Amino acid sequence: MGKNRDVETLIRLLARLPGLGPRSAPRAALHLLKRRSQLLDPLAESMSRVAQTVRHCDSCGNITTANLCEICTDPKRMNGQVCVVEDVSDLWAIERTAVFSGSYHVLGGVLSIIDGAGPDELRIPGLLARVESGGIQEVILALGSTVEGQTTAHYIADQLEECGVHVTTLARGVPVGGELDFLDDGTISTAIHLRRVV
């Protein structure tokens, strides 16, 4: 009682966003209702717009409003390097560092028996087609260091074996700012195993 049905629908939907929950969604709904012209209207419009315009890049799977994304249409980024990532959020994370100047390939997930995600559910055939069409010298597998991520990386590396491209993966070891005391045993043993000459 006390809540309007429209407002309850809004709260229920807001509660499904990551970061919001049943306690913070009502607060977010009231926040929106208090700021109609500054926040509620623009956000509703932005969502409708994004729902209508945003799609996946035909080449790499990044999100875009055109057939090809900004990165795939930038001739400066066609340097023969393709970085394979699980998701668009990983692409954004790498773009934040501004150290990679090649193009991407977003798989849209990793191989997972539990989730029933096989190679055809991901964009692996698209990656193989891109490599086969030529112009790519190096495929960097920037997948998570989880069992599924590494299984996917091995599967892709196997598929690319006869394509004659250089297949690399991200370095493993102690993260920057990481204190040994707080690191898990797997990371420490990997860092010892892959130790380098100073």
Added chain:
Amino acid sequence: MGKNRDVETLIRLLARLPGLGPRSAPRAALHLLKRRSQLLDPLAESMSRVAQTVRHCDSCGNITTANLCEICTDPKRMNGQVCVVEDVSDLWAIERTAVFSGSYHVLGGVLSIIDGAGPDELRIPGLLARVESGGIQEVILALGSTVEGQTTAHYIADQLEECGVHVTTLARGVPVGGELDFLDDGTISTAIHLRRVV
């Protein structure tokens, strides 16, 4: 680079919601984009709908889609008790307990010199008009235990002094489940001062 302009607008707006921030807004945006038909479309529609339909109750200031809210139009809740709260979220908090069966009056804030909120910015004149029009025996001041909340409560109590209504306020003391060790000195001294016979 890498983010589309429409998506960036969505992220910027999402980051202004309480509970979300610059780190979690991109995650929420991707979550929405992955669940277009289940979440993005319904949420956009719900927001447009709420922006168009939801307004404040003419009588109590609660949010509603009609001229008067569900509580003000419920004859069972016109029992002569009016509970004065700062905001709609406080009304929802009291409704959750299901112990109050009267009606509400939502001030829309508390008196604050810093924020420049005087009695006319709040719904205090509306409250006085409701009391003067008769039928109300008790006004319960359920305002926060802050300086501004208590100033507002005193101001309203002063204004209602000659109206012949019973003005009450929420009990103060140790919260349920509260351990003395973790309570602030103000609450403990209030609880000692207002101690009751067992």
